[in-house]
Amino acid sequence: MELLDLHPRIMKALKKSKINTLSGVLSLSGPDLARATDLSSRDVQLLQKSVADCVPRLPAVTALQLCKNDIPPSLFIRKLTTGCRLLDKALKGGIISRGITEIAGESASGKTQFCLQLSLQVQLPEEQGGLAGDTVYICTEDAFPNKRLYQIIESEETRSVFKKHCKDGYHPGDHIYVEHVADVEGLIRFLKMKLPALIKRGKVRLVVLDSIAAVFRCEYSIHESIARAKHLSIIARELHHLCTIHNIPIICVNQVTASLKKRSLSRTENIPALGLSWANHVTTRILLSRTDQIVPLEALSAHDAQSTANHMLRYLEVKFGPHLPLTITPYYINQSGIHGLSCANTEGWV
Known part of the structure; x- marks a missing residue:
């Protein structure tokens, strides 16, 4: 949670609601987060976006792309x-x-x-x-x-x-x-x-x-x-x-x-x-x-x-x-x- 770049007010609401992990945020829907933290829908959207940006995710690649060696740079293994x-x-x-x-x-x-x-x-x-x-x-x-x-x-x-x-x-x-x-x-x-x-x-x-x-x-x-x-x-x-x-x-x-x-x-x-x-x-x-x-x-x-x-x-x-x-x-x-x-x-x- 220390990686989140959010307003102190949102971080304080998270701490008060005892949601202290990224998985804790991701496991709740928008309305559930709003009820648990007393944040507005706008603040909840900012929170979810910030958490999503912190979670590593790799792009999807099709079998055809692999056959053509058309691999995104993030998936290309460098040596x-x-x-x-x-x-x-x-x-x-x-x-x-x-x-x-x-x-x-x-x-x-x-x-x-x-x-x-x-x-x-x-x-x-x-x-x-x-x-x-x-x-x-x-x-x-x-x-x-x-x-x-x-x-x-x-x-x-x-x-x-x-x-x-x-x-x-x-x-x-x-x-x-x-x-x-x-x-x-x-x-x-x-x-x-x-x-x-x-x-x-x-x-x-x-x-x-x-x-x-x-x-x-x-x-x-x-x-x-x-x-x-x-x-x-x-x-x-x-x-x-x-x-x-x-x-x-x-x-x-x-x-x-x-x-x-x-x-x-x-x-x-x-x-x-x-x-x-x-x-x-x-x-x-x-x-x-x-x-x-x-x-x-x-x-x-x-x-x-x-x-x-x-x-x-x-x-x-x-x-x-x-x-x-x-x-x-x-x-x-x-x-x-x-x-x-x-x-x-x-x-x-x-």
């Missing part, structure tokens, strides 16, 4: 490139603009690096795999990694891409809006009030929440599982609402917990945090992991092979997704970001 051909291949073109995409992984696996890379790629034109828009980056753990962001921006590869596809004087760092949130209440307030206004005013095309697990780490005891699940549901609902209305990718970073099971002799099983209460809201889950193995020089690009730094082997695993097969793609991280490795090149040492 955001990762900036790496091999990773895009594993993700069937990139991150989709439908539902919540979760990037989970252990510490130092590259979760934040991945999000920074996507925050830059989204600014590219659509013909280059971007969405020609800005990013809202919500930090809940540490300070925003400005140093690493500018290291990626100043890398030779990133500079050449933006110089080729953007105007002179364009700086990618100016198009990432950072918000720091410390607790669950602050996060819900931002998602309900500030973020929708920010998206409507500008050309935001990507939302990153880094991370969802941090705000739930210490706030709930073992006896408060119901309240925890309720707050998780509220956060997921707001994110899905924004995704449906604005057709933009939503990225949520998550932590993992170690399992007693082992995937192989060298790797243990990692389970994303927050359990089924959160997993049921996730559309696509991507799991990142790291190893202690160094990538051989022959598997690296010519530029990285000349570097003196050691590049550690990491894995990107698609756990589930409505459009993705279950795959595992090796990758490494250099100054310009994340880069996939060909499985053919790693066959002898993975």
Whole structure:
């Protein structure tokens, strides 16, 4: 109800009549609302219109339109490139603009690096795999990694891409809006009030929440599982609402917990945090992991092979997704970001 832009007199009448949800308004007819709130018919019409505008609704599409690929823009699923051909291949073109995409992984696996890379790629034109828009980056753990962001921006590869596809004087760092949130209440307030206004005013095309697990780490005891699940549901609902209305990718970073099971002799099983209460809201889950193995020089690009730094082997695993097969793609991280490795090149040492 906080999203309604109505006269305080109407909001006061709703509160007095104890109608405090959108479904409560939609379940009553015009005359019933007038009797319950003592509002005029004109005020009831304004109320119903305002509530209807807040409810996400998709246009109807006929089978003939689907056959002709005549789909309204709001139903067209857009894909955001990762900036790496091999990773895009594993993700069937990139991150989709439908539902919540979760990037989970252990510490130092590259979760934040991945999000920074996507925050830059989204600014590219659509013909280059971007969405020609800005990013809202919500930090809940540490300070925003400005140093690493500018290291990626100043890398030779990133500079050449933006110089080729953007105007002179364009700086990618100016198009990432950072918000720091410390607790669950602050996060819900931002998602309900500030973020929708920010998206409507500008050309935001990507939302990153880094991370969802941090705000739930210490706030709930073992006896408060119901309240925890309720707050998780509220956060997921707001994110899905924004995704449906604005057709933009939503990225949520998550932590993992170690399992007693082992995937192989060298790797243990990692389970994303927050359990089924959160997993049921996730559309696509991507799991990142790291190893202690160094990538051989022959598997690296010519530029990285000349570097003196050691590049550690990491894995990107698609756990589930409505459009993705279950795959595992090796990758490494250099100054310009994340880069996939060909499985053919790693066959002898993975």
